Amino acid sequence: MASNEEIAKQVIEAIGGEENVQSIAHCATRLRVMVHDREQVNVDAVEEIDKVKGAFYNSGQYQIIFGTGTVNRIYEAINNLGVTSTSKSEMKEEAKKQGTTFQRAIRTFGDVFVPIIPVLVATGLFMGLRGLITQEQILVLFGLTPDSISENFLLFTEVLTDTAFVFLPALVAWSTFKVFGGTPVIGLVLGLMLVSPSLPNAWVVAEGAAEPLYFLGFIPVIGYQGSVLPAFFAGLIGAKVEKFFRKRVPESLDLILTPFLVLLIMIILSLFALGPILHLVENWIFDGTIALLELPLGLSGLIIGFFHQIIVITGVHHIFNFLEIQLLENLNYNPFNPIITASIAAQGGAALAVGVKSKQKKMKALAYPSALSAFLGITEPAIFGVNLRHGKPFIMGLVAGGIAGFLATIVNLKATGMAITVIPGTLLYLNEQLFLYILVNLVAIGIAFGLTYFFGYKEDK
Structure with a gap:
């Protein structure tokens, strides 16, 4: 090689x-x-x-x-x-005239989230491990009961599982400033201001245990723990405000004056305008997502499982990161993950069938690693390198993804985190769901493999 x-x-x-x-x-x-x-x-x-x-x-x-x-x-x-x-x-600047406005917006959204995803993955794994070691069946093996777990230990696990979501606006604002050419540390501080302990905690307000602060008698001001959109737009506008002042403030005053003006303007704008409006938008998006996931008779799994990989082709699938964050923030679990896991595993099964059936060394050498990549959660090699190239294997993968997604919904699978799927995603189901999670993946792979092998792939002579 x-x-x-x-x-x-x-x-x-x-x-x-x-x-x-x-x-x-x-x-x-x-x-x-x-x-x-x-x-x-x-x-x-x-x-x-x-x-x-x-x-x-x-x-x-x-x-x-x-x-x-x-x-x-x-x-x-x-x-x-x-x-x-x-x-x-x-x-992004060079390609700003390429693609539709929607595609460009989603690409930018993806650019912001890519650096953040690893810590959200780690948080999901911590949630899964906590779920594993606090199970009564696991504790019994060590002669313990749930009452044996100390409060200090639970507090320690909360530090691992809650920190990334509590300070998520700081991470989002930092990354957004970076993507749009601002100074990342200014974005970081702006994001931290949005979750300042001086503000009413968003989660406590949602529980009804605290009230927002009202300015001018009608503007509700709260912290934005776990929120994305207020921090994203604060970072986007803040980076542009910073560029504006960098061009106009004298160099001798730039070090002090520019950060001062950016933070002052943006925290006022964020708390009194962007935050209240975008928090409502986030709630509407969340309600819409829940409405889709709660469709009866497993329809949500069938629809999402079938169409997810089609959306991946368009490159706008990064929007799902936001949806999964919303689910974890509001529900403390993620019913979206097992459905997309089914669609990803199915494409891997289809690519594996092509590799097994093909007699061409080049195709086998391409299909097997691509299938493995899909089983590790990355489907682009399988889709673009194998399945979509031959057409029918991709369609068979879609069908299998829909069926397995339907099964995931029927058995009510719920992930403890996000952003990892199939084999690595097992870590998000280290509880009583583990067998069902494995079953859903095997169904996706098995149906996709069978459909592709018998009906979806005929090698050119």
Whole structure:
């Protein structure tokens, strides 16, 4: 197999050489390349390169799928060749006229959440581990009962499971400032102000144990623990306000005056306008999500399980991160995760069937790792490299995802966290749900494999 350095050279050659590269960035699984002339790109040559699991053009970018971890090394190798790269925020500026307004907005939303997701994953794992070790069946193995668990231990677990959500606005504002070209630490402090202990706690207010502060007799002011939209828009507007002052404040006063003005203006705007309005919007979105998830007869699982991977193709699936955060914040569990897990596992099952049935070494070498990637929660290699390329395997995966999603809803599966699925997602079900979670995944993989093997894939001679 070629080295990363050789692969980097082959990629640059296949996309028309260094002179055709406008900018290069990467996300979790894909190398994202913007070129000057699309006609010079040899997509077939790109797909023949070692470790490439698929390539396609979307929203002004050639997206080359390498998979988690691998893409970072290829990107580094390309940088070592001296090829001009760019940050994701710079690429966003270059691509701002590409795609629809909705697609651009969701891409930006995704850029903000990608750096935050790892800590939310860790929080979900802590929740799962707490659920495991506090189960009566587990405690009995050590001669303990639920009453044996000390208050101090429970307090310690709350530090692990609650901190990221309590200070979520600080994380969101920090990342938003960074994406939109502001100073991240100003965003961090602005986000912390939104959850200041001087303000009535949002969760305590929701429980009815505290009242909002009312300014001018009608503006309700509370803390925004666990909220996303107020912090997101505070960061977006705050970064633009900062840029405005950076251009106009004298350099000798910039260090002191600019942060002062940005924080003063933005906390007033956030607490008295953005916060109250966007908090209502968040509640409406949450209510709509719950209405969908509570459709009778398992319809929600059938619909979401079928359509989820279609949405992944469009690249706007990052909006689901916000929905899952809302569910965890308000319900303390996540019924959305097992449904999308079913859809992801199904695409892996379809890709596995292609690998088993195919007699081509190249296809087997592509299908097996792509299936494994899906079983680890990343479906882009399976979708773009295998299933969508042949058409029917993708459709069979959708059908299986819908059926398994229906099952997940019927048995009432609930994750303790978010952002990890299939095999890693097992850690979010370390309680009495573990057997049912495994069953849903096996059903998704089994149906997708069977449908694809017998009806969905016929190899070209």
